[in-house]
Amino acid sequence: MLEEIGAYEAKTKLPEILRRVEAGEAFTITNRGKPIADVIPSRARDHLKAEAAIANILKAKKHRVSDEALNELRNSGRK
Template sequence: MREIGLFEAKNRLSELVGKAEKGEEIVITRRGKPAARLVALRNDDDKRHQALEAVARIRELRKGLTLGGLDIKELINEGRR
C-alpha cells in the first residue's frame, strides 16, 4: 500500500490509475490524513463466475441430505405457530 498526497496524486493520476489496475493499492492523503483509496475495480464477470461456483458447491453439498421424512411445508407451518 502506497500513500500519496492529494496534490501529487492530481498531477500523476494517469500513472496512479495504471498502478491500481495492476493491483497496487494507493491511499490518497489530505493534509497527512487518509482521504481516499485507489484500487482496481473487479470485473462483473468475475463476480458472476464466483457466484455460479458457490451455487454449484452448495448443490453438491446438499446431495444425499434429507429431512428424515419431514415435509418442508409442515416445518414452515410449524414455525408460523
C-alpha cells in the same frame, strides 16, 4: 499497507496511478497527511472477465461435432 500519495501528487500523476491500480496496486490518498480515500482495483473488472469466460464455455458446449466428423478429423491428422 497501502502506499500513501498526497492529493497534489495524485492529481498530477492520475494516469500513472490508474495504470498501477489496473495492474493490481492500491493507494491511500492523503490531504495534509490525513488519509482521505483509498484507490483500489475494481472488482467489476474481475466480474466481467468471469462472465466472459462463462459465456465462452457455454458457447463451446453448444457446438457439437458428430462422430463421423470427429473420425474424419482424426484420420486427416494422421497423414
